[in-house]
Amino acid sequence: RKEVEQDPGPFNVPEGATVAFNCTYSNSASQSFFWYRQDCRKEPKLLMSVYSSGNEDGRFTAQLNRASQYISLLIRDSKLSDSATYLCVVNRGNTGFQKLVFGTGTRLLVSP
Amino acid sequence: DTGVSQNPRHKITKRGQNVTFRCDPISEHNRLYWYRQTLGQGPEFLTYFQNEAQLEKSRLLSDRFSAERPKGSFSTLEIQRTEQGDSAMYLCASSSTGARSPLHFGNGTRLTVT
16 A cells, blocks of 8 residues: 555546545654645646645645545636646655655646 | 756666766755656655765665765766666755755656666
């Protein structure tokens, strides 16, 4: 079983739709959590950190449930430019060092 | 451009040859990471430097792999006696100090071993 599991998709949605991605992680010692975005043949880029109380950044909302070891990302009012792979990431590092464990990613395709 | 720079962008080599990749992190970042990504997978951690000290290595980093960061600035990743299974994208990232300091990734070096 992979340490971070995501549905690989692809999720095909029309512009303006709301889409949600889920992720589970197996290591309860994980320290912090992130969503990264990766465009085709490009490097991953940090989309947002995920906080225990949940957090929002514009059209993006992230939630964390430590008891269930579950992370989610909600994208509202999808744009064509949101088409990308979304990587769920947990940090198993200590003393501040980030040892990031990435999921395989969920591919999102937003169509006109 | 003050981002993370990696070169070469692409490297094609024959099995058994040695290759070396270079990473220039963001100048004020003291932490440097190497990751490897294969098609359809997320990046996998290889190794981590704080300044010039290599503080952690993954079991993925066999004895054919060696990474250095001699002056705490740029880093090199060398693969000796390459195998076809080494074909992947090798990503370098850097960050400043702090548990939540985001990692900034370079464009990567795509290695193809024929």
